[in-house]
Amino acid sequence: MRTAPVLPGSNGTHLVEAGVDWDVVRVSRHLGLQALDRLDPGSLVVAPSRPDPALHFFVVAGSTYDWHVAQTSALRRAAFVLIPPADRLHPPGPYWLVPPGADGAINLTDLDVLRDALNELLSALPDTRGSR
Template sequence: MPTTRLPSAAGCTLDDAGQDWDAVRVPRTVGASAVAILGSRCGAVVDDPLSKAVYFFTPVGTAARWDVAGTRALGQGAAVTIPPARRTEGHGPHWRVCPGDDGWITDPHALRAALEDSERAGWSA
C-alpha cells in the first residue's frame, strides 16, 4: 500500500507511519532534552508546538515493541504531520532536527536511553 500524502495549505503533508518509519511522540520538554543527549545520533525530529510534542522517527516495527511511559509509539494506522523541507520555526509543525544525508531514523535503543536520562535529569511532561 502506498504512503498517503495529504497536503495542507501550510505546505505540510500527513504521512502514514508504518511504511518507511514508525514514530515516537514525546512531550516537547522531554524531547528537547533527548535531542540534546542524542546529539549526532539523533535522526530527524518534527516539533509540533500546537500539540506540545515532538516526533522521533524510528525503524518500522518499533511501535509494536515500544513501552516507554509518557510517550506514544505510532506505527501502521497512524500518521504524522510532516513540515516542508527546511522549515525550522513557526507556530505549526516544523523541523527541530532536519532530515540529513543519513536519513530520518533514530535508533530506538538510543532514544530509550536518552529519554531515561532526561527523566533522571528531572525533565517531565
C-alpha cells in the same frame, strides 16, 4: 518497498501514514529537548499542538510494537503524522528541529539509544506518586 500514503495538508504540510517508511515516537517537548543531549537524533519535527507540544522522533518502521516508555507514545500503522515542508525550520505550525537530508529523506533515530536516553531522564525525575 512500499511508500506511505501522503495526503496534502495546509501551508505545504502533508499527512503521512506512520508504520510504512518509519514509525514515530512522540515525546513531550520538554522531555524530548532534554533527550537531545543524550543522543544523535535523525530528522526531528516539532509539533506545536496545544496544550501538549511534542517532538516527533522518526525510527525504523515496525520497531515500536514493544514501545513502553512513560510520557511518550508510538505512532505506527493507521496513525498519520503531519510533516512540514523540508525547508520549514521555524514556526508557525510544525517545523523541523533537525531537518531531513539534502535529498529530502527523513533520517532515523536509533530506537534503543532513544529509549535509553528517555528512561535515564525519567528515572531522575522525583517520584510524586502518593505525595500531597
